[in-house]
Amino acid sequence: MEDIVDWSFTREWINTNPLDTPCSAKLSKIQGNKIKKLNFAHPTIDIQQRNYPRLYPRGIIPCVECNSAKDNNEHIGLCTAHTTIITQLISDASDILLTLMLEETAEQNYALRNTIKESKLFDISFELFLFKDHPFYLLIHHLVPKDLTDIFYNYIPKKKKRFEIFIKFMNIIMANIDAHIWTLLKIKRNFIGKTTIQIMIVRIRTRTSIDKEIILVINIIPIFPPLIIAVVVSLITTPIFDGRRVIFYIRVLENHIEIEFGSI
Numbered sequence: 138m139e140d141i142v143d144w145s146f147t148r149e150w151i152n153t154n155p156l157d158t159p160c161s162a163k164l165s166k167i168q169g170n171k172i173k174k175l176n177f178a179h180p181t182i183d184i185q186q187r188n189y190p191r192l193y194p195r196g197i198i199p200c201v202e203c204n205s206a207k208d209n210n211e212h213i214g215l216c217t218a219h220t221t222i223i224t225q226l227i228s229d230a231s232d233i234l235l236t237l238m239l240e241e242t243a244e245q246n247y248a249l250r251n252t253i254k255e256s257k258l259f260d261i262s263f264e265l266f267l268f269k270d271h272p273f274y275l276l277i278h279h280l281v282p283k284d285l286t287d288i289f290y291n292y293i294p295k296k297k298k299r300f301e302i303f304i305k306f307m308n309i310i311m312a313n314i315d316a317h318i319w320t321l322l323k324i325k326r327n328f329i330g331k332t333t334i335q336i337m338i339v340r341i342r343t344r345t346s347i348d349k350e351i352i353l354v355i356n357i358i359p360i361f362p363p364l365i366i367a368v369v370v371s372l373i374t375t376p377i378f379d380g381r382r383v384i385f386y387i388r389v390l391e392n393h394i395e396i397e398f399g400s401i
């Protein structure tokens with residue numbers, strides 16, 4: 138990674154201040170979030186399980202998007218469920234870069250177009266998912282790839298101007314990456330630890346030893362966005378009986394909740 142990341146531009150990006158005030162709690166939060174992402178320490182489920190063992194079920198919890206890989210920092214950007222949006226983000230990023238740079242180097246229009254087109258950073262020929270040594274994977278993790286800064290060095294000779302356009306570009310593209318990948322995942326992931334189903338057992342009437350009539354009242358809290366109870370599948374955690382109440386964790390997939398029932 139050492140030789141493909143431009144650390145001086147990465148530092149510039151981390152330290153940039155998008156706010157009007159020189160220092161504030163909000164600014165340290167913005168910078169702290171970027172640092173977590175580039176250090177692969179963003180609170181994905183594996184980290185949350187380690188930090189809050191009482192809030193999360195044990196065992197491997199899969200990614201909330203593809204439901205097949207382990208949910209960790211490394212997986213962000215490689216998820217098959219994100220391939221379409223990542224392809225779109227890459228192609229938007231190349232258009233944005235071209236527009237911003239043409240404002241400075243209009244006379245090099247043809248060469249610049251060609252450089253951007255040929256850059257590995259904007260290569261969208263991958264099929265199933267982005268691969269780990271793709272420069273855009275680094276960018277998703279707030280690490281600035283040399284493939285990007287090479288373009289700036291080649292076309293914008295003045296240092297101050299170079300950083301200025303670079304920051305403009307990063308502000309736009311990273312806001313898109315954060316919104317479509319990081320924030321969306323975070324919202325969905327939040328359901329895993331915090332959403333519980335409370336089942337109130339109102340009446341259990343046993344007719345024979347194998348024939349039970351069970352009436353349940355199910356409260357699901359909180360529900361955002363509106364979720365549909367759809368499938369009953371295998372068990373994640375053993376339901377905990379607390380008098381008349383049963384509480385257990387659920388898994389949220391797209392607009393479905395997988396409800397885990399044990400034998401009652």
Ligand SMILES: [Zn+2]
Pocket residue numbers: 200201202203204205206212215216217218
């Ligand atoms: Zn995934």
